[in-house]
Amino acid sequence: MAAAVPSPSSSQPSGRGSSRTLARLGFLTMGLFDPADPRAGHESTLELIRFGEELGFDSAWLRHRHLQFGISSPVAVMAAASQRTSTIELGTAVTPLGAENPFRLAEDLATVDVLSGGRIMPGFSTGRPMNFERYQDAIYPDTLEQEVLGYDRLLRLRSFLRGDAVGEAGRAGIEEFSDRVEPHSPGLADRLWYGAAGLRSAQWAGENGFRLLTSSVIAGENGTTDFASNQAEQIRAYRAVHPDGERARVSQGLVVIPTDSATPTQRARYRDYVDSRAGRVGVAHGPRRLLFAADLLGTSAEIAERLRDDAGFREVDEVAFALPFTLEPEDYVQILGDIAGALGPALGWRPGVEKGREHTAPLP
Known part of the structure; x- marks a missing residue:
């Protein structure tokens, strides 16, 4: 079966070499649900995370959506998932901090991290959240103009999580304060x-x-509409200034749909999904010249070959492959099974259960 998209055109050399194997494998889900029965959708997401752990995935990531029929409270879902799993890391990709109170969020994240045994990996964005105009007045009815939604919000959150002082310790009667x-x-x-x-x-x-x-969505800033070369340049620019240099951790999120064990009906459904999104690829969108990565559809061997030719993928040794929207639960089971059983190993990855990974101490 021919893969669904052409190979990336970039031939720029990788800063880390094309032979680097995949060390960590994760998946990302939006956690869709039927508004008439939201519990069923959330239960399906929790079962998918548990299944991912059984397959040996290193991480499971949750998208964050407001006023939509997807996960609106990933911290709560991570808390539930932490009690059904024991090794898989749990992340958010991403939580828009413009809709959050950093102090309260720090309390919630720390609580879930304690409950999970140190497996939480929260991801964030700053600035105006997507679709913010739909709910900004519900959060800031009178104070939006006074709110600073930029980078400082994330720095404050990290300060709280580090344990920096926010008040005075002491006692007031029988109550003790940290x-x-x-x-x-x-x-x-x-x-x-x-x-x-x-x-x-x-x-x-x-x-x-x-x-x-x-x-799978980035700004095109190198004068081309080639997604992979733009992504590779961003990763290299990031590592060039990070204190850890080449050791700084980067996770790439692309949509991959391996078809090794898919039924003919599933293959047709996947093809329809990919075709419905193909028109946005290779075109710069809007004033920021946003670029969309192509969805990769095919056998695991075909997808692995295309990833090895991808300039962005050559810069990383960990991924969080995004599950397509609007598919059926059995589709996600098939896709995850093929990613863990065929695609990951084709890229040099070994399941966490084979690595003997322990999460009582977080990964460096």
Whole structure:
């Protein structure tokens, strides 16, 4: 079966070499649900995360959506997932901080991290959240003009998670007060990711020591509409200023749909999905010249070959492959099974259950 998209055109050399194997494999879900029966959809998401752990995936990531029929509270879903799993890392990709109170969010994230045994990897964006005009007045009915929605919001959140003082410790009668956000979860502040779409935000993430999430939508800033070369340049710019240099962690999120064990009906459904989105690829959209990555459809061997030719993929050794929207639960089971059983190994990955991975101590 021919793969659904052409190979990336970029031939720029990778800063890390094309032979680097895939060390960490994750998946990303939007967690869709029927508004008439929201529990069923959330249960399906939790079962998918549990299934991912059984397959040996290193991480499961949750999209964050407001006023939509997808996950609106990933922190709550991570809390539930943490009690049904024991090894898989749980992340958000991404939580828009413009809709959050950093102090309260720090309390929630630290609580879930403690409950999970140190497996939480929150990812964030700053600035105006997507579709913010639909709900901004519900959050800031009188104070929106006074709110600062930029990078400082994330720096404050990290400060709270580090345990920096926010008040005075002491006693008031029989009550005891801490000077920091409680509970405190050591190491959580070092596991924060930033979702960057352009060079400026990627460099800011690097300069400030955050991990980098780069997705299937980025800004085209190198004068071409080639997604892969633009993404590779952003990753290299990030590592050039990060304190850890080439060791700085970057996770790439692309949509991949392996068909090794798919039925003919599933293959047709996947083809329709990919075809419905193909027109946006290779075109710069809007004033920011946003570029969309092509969805990769085919056998695991075909997808692995195309990824090895992808300039962005050659810069990373961990991924969070995005599950397509609007498919059926059995489709996600098939796709995850083929990713873990065929595509990941074809890229050099070994399941976490084979690595003997322990999460009582977070990954560096």
